[in-house]
Amino acid sequence: MTWIAEIKGRWAKATKGPWLRDQQQYCTDDVRTGPGTVALASVGMYNRNAENDLEAIANAPADIARLVKELEEAAGLIDALTDAEPCDYDSRGYCTAHALEGPDCANERALVWLERAAGR
Numbered sequence: 001m002t003w004i005a006e007i008k009g010r011w012a013k014a015t016k017g018p019w020l021r022d023q024q025q026y027c028t029d030d031v032r033t034g035p036g037t038v039a040l041a042s043v044g045m046y047n048r049n050a051e052n053d054l055e056a057i058a059n060a061p062a063d064i065a066r067l068v069k070e071l072e073e074a075a076g077l078i079d080a081l082t083d084a085e086p087c088d089y090d091s092r093g094y095c096t097a098h099a100l101e102g103p104d105c106a107n108e109r110a111l112v113w114l115e116r117a118a119g120r
């Protein structure tokens, strides 16, 4: 299983959204979905960054879904645009196989990235 699939799997099992910010008690705010609390944060002197923390948590499902979608699309484009032919560097470190600057030409880095994204 790739790390992308692991992320998708975790979010597929998480509480369905939308997750919404909601002010609750004297010293806590929360992120809710329907009647349930998804996350709770201390506020005020207990956590002076709670506003930003809860905003990030409330938007996490949509943000991560978008990032995964964009990442999968980018991976497809990288795969389509890379050449499986190995690099061939000249004495100046220039890759003559892909007409790109070395020592690690962009094609080689893209192939490494694709392997990592595929979990290999």
Ligand SMILES: [Zn+2]
Pocket (backbone or CB within 6 Å): 086, 087, 088, 095, 096, 097, 098, 099, 100, 105, 106, 107, 108
């Ligand atoms: Zn190359």
